[in-house]
Amino acid sequence: MAPRIQTRVSNALLPLPHFLHILILILLNSLIMLFTIPFPPILGYGRSPDQASPTNGAAYKHHIPGETNYLKDARDMDLTDTTRPFPNNRNFISESVLSEDLRNEVYVRVVEKKKSLRAVSVELGIDMKRIAAVVRLVELERRQKSQGKPMALPYARAVHEMIPVTPLAEQGERPTFHEPINDLPVHPSTGSQIFYPVPESRSFTRVDAGRVFSGAPAMENERKEKISHPSDLAEEVMQNPGSIEWVGKGANARQVLQPADVRIPHPQLVQLERDRMAHPNERRVVADLHAQRLKRQEEAEKKRRERAQERREKSVKHVEPVGGRFDYRIQDAVFTKETVGVDGRAPWAPGRRYGVPTNDRTRGTVKIPTRVEA
């Protein structure tokens, strides 16, 4: 998936036909060129002044709309690498951003068509967190536009001309996937190398490897026989997150490391692939199975969210005095060893405690906020 450069400029205010986008682009280009004062050609180099060379920075002064203009490697000027801003660092790539049209499309699909984040993420190849952020930002943009707050439109246009942009696929075109959506976070407990002897006759799967890494005893044979593939666990965990085993005691307690099939953001795609392998050339059957599974998982998730919300609401008592401006939320303090410490006077315990000075005056205490409620 090579990042594509946006060749058309979008303007949110004016839905222009396609050829006009290009026209504006050309015009903007010429506008920018006007401000270029070409450097006198350097003798002895025989290059035109616009060409980048180790002694000539004129080429970097202004951007060319639709192209990146990053520093070229002085030792290898012919290297046609347009995505690396730092010539010394081969590991950093300037990755594409969502075009304005694509952002609006995400918003339309999530808010107006009421599709789930998960579905939109798979359709457009955008990370779920990014989709949530895009919806938030587009909503904020619309609100600010309706309030008549100032916007930085020329700036936004210029930035989108300078950096790689993932365009919105046009009608009948295959969508360009923006980023890999099934990233598996590397778990810290997998950092160590473990020598674990296993008989060759025994099949050692990802489920077993996870148990070894988290120091859990091997799974019983009866249970293991029920798991035909590690992705079977994904369904189970999705329905009941409490089903994950725990090992260790006290502060050392940890959940058993689950196989990659469970920990990736879109476990349902593995199951879809398995369906495809089980039912080759039966697209309808596969699609039905997938739709059923998605429905089941969404329902389970919804139920879980509702239950959590209910529990939260149960613990908080709302008091609204008549004619008052405030809504008091009263929550019972829980006095256990964990919440108030052994002697009941731990610094994180609720309320003021006699004989315990407040922490904010002690030296070296950081007083800047650690989080801001949204």
Add this chain to the structure above:
Amino acid sequence: MRNRASNTLSKGKIRQSWSKYNLYNLQRFRSPATANRTFFQQKWTAKAVSRAYHGEQVREGQWKRMFSKRIRSVYPMNTADLAMDDGSKASAGRGSGLQEQGKPFHSRLVPYTQMAFAPLERRLDVAIFRALFASSARQARQFVIHGAVTVNGQKMRHPSYLLNPGDLFQVEPERVMYATGAPKTKFERRESRQLKQKSEKEEEAETEAEAKPEPAEKDEKESAKDTLKALMAQAKTIMSTDKDVLPAKRKQELRGFQKAVRRVLSRSETSTILTDSLESQFSELTLMLKATRAEKKPKDAKKSKDQSATEASEETAAASKKSEDEAGNKLSEAFQKAAEGGEVDASELSDEEFEVLRRALTQMRDNPIDHSKPYATPWRPRDYMSTFAFIPRYLEVNQNICAAVYLRHPVARPGSAEVPTPFGESVSTPAYGWYLKRRW
């Protein structure tokens, strides 16, 4: 905190800045020599070089407390591979998979040490710089301290606030335009001074002009035609692609155009339109233009086009109006109508001409000449900005409102690291090694 972050050419340190001196330093930077130097010396140099870029505004002790030797990384999984194998293939044989002939497993290395300074990317000032809202991390810091930045809608005055995944930060668009826009020339600065001095006089003159009686209405149609023609001529010069037109000339034309638009608007029935917002002025102007076009419509239809074509176009116009009413975008609706009406009429203003006029108006509205602004107007990006323009994946940025969301902490993946650093592994590995050892 005193700013020691100068871009000296003698030392040649790389900073988080878009300065042209910094670009020069970046271009001539070479990895420090390692021959005949002890490991301690190599690490010391690597640390010094990379700290000049990564969080030079953060005290060394503060950074040492932030440093974490654990580096976040991800591995993109292929669902087809996962479905195919339950892992027993990879652990077959003697524990490292059975050798398949002619298909060795290749995986790019994860550049872990390039992520040594990842904790600093969480800082609010650094994130603002990375989102291209400020031209240097120092400037971003100043924006925060001066109260131009909000986090989740609340003003945040601490540049060292560590963003949490999901935090939305926003900078005032005016500040961003100032930070990323080209600076004023001395002539523009003089003009803004003069503007300030003249403003009172102009106000008086305007009130006098408004008090005067309107000119006779009989030649209004003629004059409207002339104004339209003059407007067109000026709009064409503004939007022309000719490189020979000097910026000063272009600017003069733009200003003339602005005046002409005001003249047209002053003829409108509502007297408040001149003092209204640009948005309403704009829609009023287009409405007036549309009116002139509508007058000619039936005449043309009689002359050349048959009635059915006009009806069809009207129908489409009605349909488009309906759909856009739902969208509630009044401005674009006016445009759409005007543009669609244009297909019928070709005698006075051609489609292209109308388009040029429309675009000139849009540009005038979106990117006007305004000497009261602290940056050069019309806005253009500052020199050498494109060389530094990139947005890392852990941020999702909306440039229109100058807001961004910190999605997650930066991660490394096979073959790439998300922390933007100008140094290669020959610098970052010894620097990471320096902080691994506890020296305090």
